Amino acid sequence: xxxxxxxxxxxxxxxxxxxxxxxxxxxxxxxxxxxxxxxxxxxxxxxxxxxxxxxxxxxxxxxxxxxxxxxxxxxxxxxxxxxxxxxxxxxxxxxxxxxxxxxxxxxxxxxxxxxxxxxxxxxxxxxxxxxxxxxxxxxxxxxxxxxxxxxxxxxxxxxxxxxxxxxxxxxxxxxxxxxxxxxxxxxxxxxxxxxxxxxxxxxxxxxxxxxxxxxxxxxxxxxxxxxxxxxxxxxxxxxxxxxxxxxxxxxxxxxxxxxxxxxxxxxxxxxxxxxxxxxxxxxxxxxxxxxxxxxxxxxxxxxxxxxxxxxxxxxxxxxxxxxxxxxxxxxxxxxxxxxxxxx
Numbered sequence: 001x002x003x004x005x006x007x008x009x010x011x012x013x014x015x016x017x018x019x020x021x022x023x024x025x026x027x028x029x030x031x032x033x034x035x036x037x038x039x040x041x042x043x044x045x046x047x048x049x050x051x052x053x054x055x056x057x058x059x060x061x062x063x064x065x066x067x068x069x070x071x072x073x074x075x076x077x078x079x080x081x082x083x084x085x086x087x088x089x090x091x092x093x094x095x096x097x098x099x100x101x102x103x104x105x106x107x108x109x110x111x112x113x114x115x116x117x118x119x120x121x122x123x124x125x126x127x128x129x130x131x132x133x134x135x136x137x138x139x140x141x142x143x144x145x146x147x148x149x150x151x152x153x154x155x156x157x158x159x160x161x162x163x164x165x166x167x168x169x170x171x172x173x174x175x176x177x178x179x180x181x182x183x184x185x186x187x188x189x190x191x192x193x194x195x196x197x198x199x200x201x202x203x204x205x206x207x208x209x210x211x212x213x214x215x216x217x218x219x220x221x222x223x224x225x226x227x228x229x230x231x232x233x234x235x236x237x238x239x240x241x242x243x244x245x246x247x248x249x250x251x252x253x254x255x256x257x258x259x260x261x262x263x264x265x266x267x268x269x270x271x272x273x274x275x276x277x278x279x280x281x282x283x284x285x286x287x288x289x290x291x292x293x294x295x296x297x298x299x300x301x302x303x304x305x306x307x308x309x310x311x312x313x314x315x316x317x318x319x320x321x322x323x324x325x326x327x328x329x330x331x332x333x334x335x336x337x338x339x340x341x342x343x
Contacts (some may be wrong), residue, residue: 005028005144008029015029021316022231025089025092025094025274026130027128027130027131027165029089029130030087030089030132030167030183031166031167031183032167032187033150033154033164033167033279035167035343036168036170037087037088037089037167037168037169037170037183037276038087038088038169038170038172039085039086039087039088039137039169039170039171039172039181039183040085040086040088040171040172040173040175041083041085041086041101041171041172041173042083042084042086042174042175043081043082043083043084043173043174044081044082044171044263045174047081047082048173048196050077050081051081051101051103051114052111052114053112054078054079055109055110055111055114057077058079058102058103059103059106059109061077061079062079062183063227065210066207066224066226066227066230067209067227068222071105073318077309079102079103080100080101080119080122081100081101081102081104082098082099082100082123083099083100083101083118084096084097084099085097085118085120085129087100087129092207096120096127096129098123098124098125098127099117099118099120099122099127099129100118100119100122100137101116101117101119102116102117102119103115103116103117104116104117104137104138105134105139105141105193105340106208108139108140108141108142108304108315109144110139110141112141113139113141113178113179114139115136115137115138115139115141115181116136116137117134117136117137117186118133118134118135118136118137118218119133119134120132120133120134120135121133121167129269131190132185132186132190133186133188133190134186134188134255135184135185135186136182136183136184136185136186137169137171137181137182137183138181138182138183138184138186138315139179139181140180140181140182140315141163142315142316143315143316145201146168146180148314148315148316148317148318149182149184149313149314149315149317150166150167150168150182150283151281151317152281152283152314152317152318153165153311153314154166155277155280155281156274156277156311156314156338159273159277160273161270161273161274161277161311162191162196162308162310163310163311164184164185164186164187164191164311164312166182166183167182167183167184168180168182168183169181169182173291182304184196184235185314187203187205187232187235187297187310188203188233189203189232192299194244196299196301196308198268198302199233200302200303201258201270201299201300201301201302201304202231202234202238202239202242202299202300202302203231203232203233203297203298203299203300204220204225204230204231204232204238204243204297204298204299205229205231205232205297205312206228206229206230206293206294206296206297207227207229207230208228208291208293208295209227209228209229209296209326210228210282211229211291211292212292212293212332213292213293213331213332213334213335214247214250214251214293214332214334215247215251215334216248216251216252217247217289221240221241221244224240224243224244224247225238225240225243226238226308228293228339229298230299231245234250235271240342242265242300242305242307243298243300243307244264245305246264246265246266246305249261249262249264249265250265250319250333250334251264251333253337255337255340258337258338259338261339262334262337263306265306265307266307266308266309266334267305267306267307267308268338270308271308271309271334272335272338274287274296274309274311275288275329275332275335276325278317279323279324279325279327279328280325281314281317281318282314282317282319282320282321282323283314283316283317283319284316284317284319285313285315285316286311286314286316286327287332288327288328288332289316289328289329290328292328292331292332293332295311295312295313295314296309296310296311297309297310297312298310298311
C-alpha cells in the first residue's frame, strides 16, 4: 500500500507533478468513448475493509441526517476514505495523490461490487481532476449488460438533453482487478456551467423517499427539502420557496392558462423532450417510471423561477421491448395536465 500520510512538502510536489502530467489531457480525453479506460485506486487495506463494512450504514446515516430523524446514540461511522487515484491514458499514468472515496448508490448499493464517488477536492479544496471535482464509478449491478446506462445517456445527449458523459473503464483496487465500471460525469455546478452556461442557480438532487408525482404537499418547506429535493449547492440558503410555488401552480393553475402559467417555473419543452426520451428507451425508474418521480436533478436558473430537469441513473433503461410511448404520462400531474389541454 502506498503511504497515504504524505508530508506537506511531498504532497505539494506530488500535486505539481500531477498538474504537469495532466496538462495535455482534457475532459474529452477522459470521456473518449472509443477506448476502454483504466483507473487504479490505492487505499489502505484496513480502510477498504471498513468501507465495505459501513457501506449500508453510511446510506442510512445520510438519509437520517437529511430527514432530521433522531440519530442513533451509537458513534457515527466514517464514510470517506483517502485514496490515491491513477488514470492510465496513452501510456501515461495521470496521478492525483489526495482524493477520497465514498460509497455511491441506493437500490444498487453492493458490497460485492460497490459503486464509488471519487471526490478530488475533499482534502484540498483547490484540487480537481481535469477541471472536475467529482466522478462516479458506477458498478452497474442492476444491469447485466453494463451498457444500458451509457447508451441511454449518449442518446439523450444526441437529442440535446444535458446529460452526463459516460465511458467504460477497467478498475483496479490495490492492483486487484475489481471489474468493468462506468465512469459517470457528476452533475454539479461545473456540469451546469458547461451544459447550461451558468452555475449561479440552485441545484437539487431528487432523493426518492415515497411515491410522489407533484401532489401539493402544502406550504411547509421541510416537506420539500432537504428531502426529496436535496440541495447540491447553496447549502446554507437552499431557497425552497420556488419549488413550493411550482408544485402549487401545477396543482392549481386554471386549465386554460396552465401551460403559460407553469412555464414560469418549468421549461416545458425540455421536460417533455426528457420524458419522451425516457419512454423511448423504456426507462423503468425515471421521471415517469414505475416508482413515479425518481432519478433526476432539478436546476433553477439564477435570478429566475424557471427550472429544468436533468437526467440521472438510467441503468433501468431498455426495460422491455414493447414499452408504450405514453407510459405513465397519466400518473405525472405535470405531464398529464399539460397534455390534457392540447387539442
